[in-house]
Amino acid sequence: MCGICGFTGEKDRRLLEAMNKSLSHRGPDDAGFYEDEMMSLAHRRLSIIDLSPGARQPMRNEDSTLWMVVNGEIYNFKALREELESRGHAFNSQSDSEVIIHAYEEYGESFVNNLEGMFALAIWDSRKKKLILARDRIGIKPLYYAHHGLRLLFASEIKALLEYKSLKREINEDGFFQYLAFQCILTPETMFKGVYKLEPGSMLVFENNALIQKKYWFLDQSEIKECTEDEVAFELVDAVKSHLVADVPVGVLLSGGLDSSSIVAIMHEQGVKDIETFSVGFGQPDDELKFAGEVCAKFRTRHHELIIKPQDLKGLLKEIVWHMDEPLADGGAIATYLAAQKVREFVKVVLVGEGGDEALGGYNWYKLASLPLPQVLKKRLYFYFTTFYNGDSRKPFDTFSSLFEPRKNFLDSMAAFEIKNILPNSLLMKVDKMTMAHGLEARVPFLDHKFLLAALGLRSSKKVSLFSTKIFLRRYMRGRLPESILKRRKHGFILPIGKWLQNELRDFAQDILFSKDAYFRGILPAKDIENLFSKQKGLKSIENSSLLWKLLIFETWHKINFRGNN
Secondary structure, three states, X not given: OEEEEEEEOOOOHHHHHHHHHOOHHHOEOEEEEEEOOOEEEEEEEOOOOOOOHHHOOOEEOOOOOEEEEEEEEEOOHHHHHHHHHHOOOOOOOOOOOHHHHHHHHHHHHHHHHHOOEEEEEEEEEOOOOEEEEEEOOOOOOOOEEEEEOOEEEEEOOHHHHOOOOOOOOOEOHHHHHHHHHHOOOOOOOOOEOOOEEOOOOEEEEEEOOEEEEEEOOOOOHXXXXXXXXXXXXXXXXXXXXXXXXXXXXXXXXXXXXXXXXHHHHHHXXXXXXXXXXXXXXXXXXXXXHHHHXXXXXXXXXXXXXXXXXXXXXXXXHHHHHHHHOOOOOOOHHHHHHHHHHHHOOOOOEEEOOOOHHHHHOOOHHHHHHHOOOOHHHHHHHHHHHHHOOOOOOHHHHHHHHHHOOOOOOHHHHHHHHHHHHHHHHHHHHHHHHHHHOOOOEEEOHHHOHHHHHHHHOOXXXXXXXXXXXXXXXXXXXXXXXXXXXXXXXXXXXXXXXXXXXXXXXXXXXXXHHOOOOOHHHHOOOHHHHHHHOOOOOHHHHHHHHHHHHHHHHHHHHHHHHHOOOO
């Protein structure tokens, strides 16, 4: 896990070093550079596999005509290396990353189809004067770019691109409305005009000052074959096993929910000893710590707990939002950031449960698929339950409708929408930015693409019903996990935002939202914002809290990036 950046065009060492320095938190172990008359590459290293100097980046091929930087992990690197060595390729390290450059050398642009893992990468082909950017199938690792004149700039985080002073900071209005609707900005847009996210499963080829985007992987219905529960179980175990490969200790961020608890159980069955587990509480009666404790007791893990209090946010919110790069209103981001800070004291790699809900039907609103209602009504109910958008929802709903693809059944449609849009732009962005802020690598076994395809191939009736979610996983883990874990409903790894905004954080939030230079003072009347603080019940309370949190995160982001306060 690392940070990468670079640009085409004439050399500018000051710019290259400034971009790389802005990513130092992603790779505190080392830094590396490559420059020629047309390409500049830089890398920040977090040493995970092959800790020796031989695994430094940028990496080259045998005759130094290809150069590469990569952020991520390639889990099938050993098998791929054997294949490439049999074809005559010589390796200089034991790193998983080195297989990428030789795979490109052997297979050309189709090399990405041979990679299993999470990655964002850049390959400079000096013979063809061609730059290739690529992002993993699901979008686990982020990659941003901006095309400005003769320069194409790219980086793991937007803050590195902003070191190029000719790139003006302007708010992207389309991104702004998407943020209000979905609490994140959907690929390829960002909140900055002229800055884009590379789409998951895509390559960007830059040659002769022309950009060509190529899709190398689709979540295509034709790829999804009907699978049995045994086949899905096999792929799940195989995914967890592959995600344990490392030359440093690996832990688990244990929420006490079904997904992360299942990861611990599978690790234990695979013979992993002294598993390090980490859990977060918020000092609330419904905290999940007691459930996490049951799992830890069963498998005798080395357990660590962290209690997050509202005062923790006041001094850290600016720092956390700075790491976000663009506003992200997922309340779990704060918890993940503070948890990662604690986890990094013990391990460099942590497994997390993101993706299990999308793959296996874990969200309560997925039960809509079981209702005998017209699809158009289900779409509106689904949108309402998942966005809690407060205000005129017609424009966001139109956006949602255009992205919502019809599938063979409504559960497949919901899962496809979230895997393509919400996962890479919200949940996975949260995991990456908040863990890498502390130089911690997070791995997501439920998003191994082979497991994901198998899980999506399960019949809907084996995943959700009107009365239950994740039917398959609950059945498979019976006898492996405590009954309390199997029977409990999904809780969610999020802060008690509504309660805190009405109490401990009320003055803090109002000071930010009602400041003289607040962005929203020119959009929303102060009275409308003030009304959001009035106590409500039920869904209205959730809607108000959701919008308040979006405004608070946006204002903090805007102050950092546009009002000179960072």
